Each structure stands twice: as structure tokens, then as C-alpha cells.
Amino acid sequence: MRDDYFQMFVDNFGEPVNRREVPASSVEKYRFKLPDALLGYWQSEGWSAYADGLFWIVDPDQYSATLKQWLSGSEIEHVDNYHVIARDAFGSLYAWGERYQRSITISSLAGGIVALKSQLQQRQTNPDRALGIFFATATKADFDFEDRMGNPLFERALAKLGPVSESEMYAFEPALSLGGRADLDGLVKVDMDVHLTLLDQFRR
Template structure:
């Protein structure tokens, strides 16, 4: 195990609900995603860390989610994006084929952040390692609800997330009482249709 995944496990804990990655998926994304990520897929699979706080996911399963969030927005023209990771509460981490780790969406708030990459195409593997090394449990634990949610609802499977019902953008409350375990793809698609995606303002961060 290299230092990147050793650090991830040190920060989050052992992986859960590992899905083996078929060679066809690796070939599907060769040239679109960093070679280093494909190596990690082959070695570690798609799985969750921190009892499901942070997930490395199969981008193909989320193609519809990506389209639903980005179609008709200025982001659609910036790059070809693939969802490579997400949090238990629907923070979405995108990889742009030209711009790398340059877009995050907070789905429950319908807000996004873009980043300008200081690394060129030849350094995408380095950028991928930097992305993984800067993930942490706190930033993926919305409102410190992860432990109480796990106690109330159980540990997530790879296709699940914790979602607020009703959704926050519909006036729901961000409390444990309004949190449920939902199917990730379906819930993320629903959230994309509730409110227009907006950039974070300086006062929001």
C-alpha cells in the first residue's frame, strides 16, 4: 500500500463495502481519468472510508447524476466531468478531463466551487494524489451528524447516502430527525432538480 492510501486509512479508518473494479471499467476511463486513479481502482476497488463518510465511486453509475447537475449550466462548457468521489451527505467531487480536481458540488445546498489547477496535464497523477491526501473526515461530516446517523440508520452501503427529508432546498431541517438513508443516485438526481445550481459566495465559505 502506498503512502496515499495509508494516509487515507489513518485519517478515516478501514475501507467498507468494497466493489471490485472490472478491467472494462479501467479501460473505459483510460485517458479520461489519471492513470494513478486507475491503478488505485485496481488495487483498492471502489469503497467507502470512515464508515461511509467518503466514497470512491464508479463514475459510470453517476453519469446521469453528472448530466442532471451540469446540463444547462456554464460548467457544462468548461470541461468533460466525471464523478470520482462523494461524501455520505452528498458532497460531490468531480474530475475534469482537462482541469482535474476542479469542481465540487454540495448537493444538499445546490452550491458549487470551482478551482483553477496549477498543474499541467502531465501532472494529473500528482494532482490526484493531492486531492486524496487533502480529504478529511471533518469536511465530509455534515453538521457532525455522521455518528448519530450511523447509530440511528445504520452504516451506508456503496449505493446509499444520508439525505434530509424533506430536502433542505424545499425548506426541510438539517437535523437528525429529518435524516434518512436513501439511494444515492436517485436522491442526488432529485436534488439536482429542486433548485438552480449556484456558486458559493465568499460569505458562504
């Protein structure tokens, strides 16, 4: 049975699609590292996409190398041991720290890491509640990307390019950091791992 937090999330994002069962070994691997509530979502919901692929609950193992690359040399590289728990269609990664139970965001297209630095080393006293609030208060706008005129791109990208698969993301070519423009004409579907590696190199 879904808790109230996750039910609010589903009310906003719809039922899951592209569902993949989570092995019991993965649940045990992350026990005592990620919130029990998240492991419960894995067991009941699987690793799945929502809202036509706008938002995904993911296997942290698939993103560990990419996350390590993005954190390398940053101020928060050694603050905690972070694990990616979710991603969006534009390649942003949402990670959770196992020591302090705080979240960070890798905003890949914007080329930065978003974190509340003042709280990163303050241990979260109720990780399950914090995780639940992350889902319950999420809106589709939180995971969309705006064009240079301030208009959301996801629905238009979906209509033009079709949904992204588990290994894909929407990206701009050329990349924004190389002078690309944030508009629909420059948006393409790309392999996520490859493109996130390139974006990390471009920002250094």
C-alpha cells in the same frame, strides 16, 4: 503497494469496506481520461467505502447521468468532460475533468457546485500528484455535514440510521431547499439516484 498519498488517506479513514473489484475494462475505459494514480487505486483498493461509509471511491459510470443533470445549464457545463470519482454519505459528488484534470464538487444538500473557476481551464501539470494530495489531505470533517448548530452529523446519523449502502445517502426530509431544518430529527436514508434527481429539480 500503496503510495504515500493513499497510505496517509487510509491512516485517517481506516481500511476499505464494501469493496468491489474493478473490471479491467473499466480501467482501460478511463485510461488517459483520469489520473493513472487513481486507476492504480482502483486496481489495488477496488471501488470501496471508508470510515463506515462516510466516503466512497466509486464507478464513474454509475453517476454519469446524475452529474450531467447537475451540470446542465451551469457555467461549467462545457468547460470539461467530468467524471465522478468519489462521493460521500450525504450525496456530495467529487468529479474530475479529463481535459484539464481539475476537480469540482457537487454539494447536493447545499444545492450548489463548488469549483475554483479561475483554475478550471488551466491544465493540471501533474495530475497524479494533484489526485494524491486530494486523498492525502482529506479529513473526515471534509465529508461530514453540519447541523444548524454547526455540529457534525455523520456519527449521529450512523448510530441512528445505520450505514448507507452503495446506492443510499443521508438526506433531510423535507429538503433544506423546501424549508427543512438541518438537524438529526430530519435526517433519513434515501435512494441516492432518486434523491439527487429531486434535489437538482428543487434548486432550479
